[in-house]
Amino acid sequence: MKKLFLLLAAIALAATASTEAFGQHPSDRKITSRLEIYDLETGTRVTLKEYPYVVEAPNWTMDGKYLIYNTKGKIHRIEIAAPENDVHIPTAPATNCNNDHVLSFDGKGLAVSSGTEGDWRSKIYVLPLEGGEARLVTPEGPSYLHGWSPDGKTLAYCADRNGNFDVYTIPVEGGEEVRLTDAEGLDDGPEYSPNGEWIWFNSVRSGLMQVWRMKADGTEQTQITLDETRNSWFPHVSPDNQKVIYIAYAKGDVQPGDHPAGKNVEIRIISARQGGEEMTLVKLFGGQGTLNVNSWSPCSRYFAFVSYEYGE
Numbered sequence: 001m002k003k004l005f006l007l008l009a010a011i012a013l014a015a016t017a018s019t020e021a022f023g024q025h026p027s028d029r030k031i032t033s034r035l036e037i038y039d040l041e042t043g044t045r046v047t048l049k050e051y052p053y054v055v056e057a058p059n060w061t062m063d064g065k066y067l068i069y070n071t072k073g074k075i076h077r078i079e080i081a082a083p084e085n086d087v088h089i090p091t092a093p094a095t096n097c098n099n100d101h102v103l104s105f106d107g108k109g110l111a112v113s114s115g116t117e118g119d120w121r122s123k124i125y126v127l128p129l130e131g132g133e134a135r136l137v138t139p140e141g142p143s144y145l146h147g148w149s150p151d152g153k154t155l156a157y158c159a160d161r162n163g164n165f166d167v168y169t170i171p172v173e174g175g176e177e178v179r180l181t182d183a184e185g186l187d188d189g190p191e192y193s194p195n196g197e198w199i200w201f202n203s204v205r206s207g208l209m210q211v212w213r214m215k216a217d218g219t220e221q222t223q224i225t226l227d228e229t230r231n232s233w234f235p236h237v238s239p240d241n242q243k244v245i246y247i248a249y250a251k252g253d254v255q256p257g258d259h260p261a262g263k264n265v266e267i268r269i270i271s272a273r274q275g276g277e278e279m280t281l282v283k284l285f286g287g288q289g290t291l292n293v294n295s296w297s298p299c300s301r302y303f304a305f306v307s308y309e310y311g312e
Contacts, residue, residue, distance in 0.1 A: 024261045024288045025054050030311035033289075035067065035078070037304050038267070038282060040243075045282060048304075049083045056289030057099035058304040060297050061129070062107030067295075067304050070097050075112060075131075089131040098122055099292040100144045103129065104152055105194070111137075111155060111172075113145045124157060126172060137174050146234075146293070147191040147199065148172075149216070156180075156190035156199055167201055167218075180218030186257045189234040191294060192216065193241055193272070200224075200235040200244065209256045211235045211246055211270070224275040230266075233259050234292055237272050238300040244272045245281070245303055247291045261288035267305060285309065 025031055033055040035048045051071070059068040066077050068089070073096040079085035091097060094114035100122070101112040111126045112134065121141025125134035137155060147156035152172065159168045161179070167190040170177040181187040183205040190201040196216060203212045206223060209231035214221040225232045230248040237244050248266045249259070267282040267290075284290070284307040295304040 025308070026262065026310070032309040032311070034307045034309070035069065035304065036307060037080075037302050040281075040301050040303075043281075048080065049078065049086070054289065054308075056306060057101065057292040058295045058306065059101065059103050059293050060295055060302075060304055061103065062105070062298055064298045068101065068103065068110070069306075070099050070101060070112075073097055073114075075101060075110070089129075091125070091127060091131065091134045094125040094127075094134040096120070098144070099289050100146060100157075102145055102148045102155075102191075102293060104148050105150045106152060109148070109152070111145055111148060113143065113157075115141075124155060124170075126155075137172065138170060138177070140177075143168075144188070146189050146201075149192050150194060150196040156192060158186075158188040158190065167199070178218075180214065181221070183221075187212075189292075191234075191236060193237045194239055195241055198237075200237055202233050202235065202246070204256045207256065208251060209233055209249075209259075211244070225270065225278060227278055230268075231256050231259075232268070236291070236294040236296060236303075238296045239298055240300040242272055243269055243300065245269050245291070245296075247287070248280075249287065259288055261286070261308070262310065263287040265290065267291060 033051045036045050038045045055069050055071040075089045094112050096115040097112045110129045113122045115122050123141045124138040124143050124145045127134040144158045154169050156169050165186045167181045167187045168177045168179050185204040187203045190199045198213050200213050211225040211232050212223050229251050232246050232248045235244045235246045248268050265287050266280045268278050268280050270278050286307050291305050
């Protein structure tokens with residue numbers, strides 16, 4: 001991976017000709033998306049590729065070779081060592097994909113959240129990583145995917161079923177969903193730890209959005225981040241189960257239950273073992289789309305994210 005990161009620094013940036021914006025970013029502004037990689041050992045960040053439109057939410061494949069991201073309702077795969085190799089992954093009938101997509105721990109499966117014709121509410125689909133016909137898992141929406149269990153059997157997601165957004169799980173093959181949280185306010189971003197013991201998530205139940213953790217069955221719900229100056233979203237556990245990164249907004253800059261685009265934000269890190277000291281790694285202009293999904297490299301040294309720049 002060290003050789004790979006050195007290679008990234010020498011890559012010429014490639015841009016695709018398009019100016020169409022997508023998602024919560026303003027439609028009347030010129031938008032540049034920078035797909036970046038951060039090196040924990042050196043504390044440096046490298047731009048893999050720039051796009052003159054919105055791209056979001058990179059996943060890092062288990063073989064370490066590719067990033068998976070979404071743009072304009074479609075899922076793409078970019079080769080890290082050769083970023084000019086940037087291809088669309090077919091996911092029909094899930095053709096309005098949002099930035100909530102995950103990969104299976106065995107590296108073979110892709111699950112996406114997508115609105116479909118009819119009510120256009122986000123629902124969850126699974127398909128092979130290389131693409132193919134997507135199979136519906138959650139007939140009811142809205143359902144926003146965030147986690148796939150290490151044993152490959154269960155998906156975890158945020159859903160509105162009773163006027164309140166909570167964390168649910170469902171078998172990958174479909175079936176009855178299980179509600180894991182019932183606190184007032186938004187519970188979001190559920191993601192399994194690599195050993196399958198925990199689900200990490202974010203919750204607004206304390207008054208600010210904070211990072212929480214619970215057992216995979218929903219018990220022992222415990223607040224992990226305690227910083228009263230920030231709203232903390234989307235915790236992602238490293239493959240070595242040692243570190244957690246998340247995105248943070250300044251208190252007062254956003255409503256606690258909102259994670260908009262176009263804000264000055266931070267990517268922060270804490271210990272996956274005991275929580276404790278929260279440290280800022282990156283300050284950037286971003287928010288929605290920057291770090292919605294797990295983007296750790298298999299070696300737990302690097303992670304990918306997206307920063308943005310708005311023009312006139």
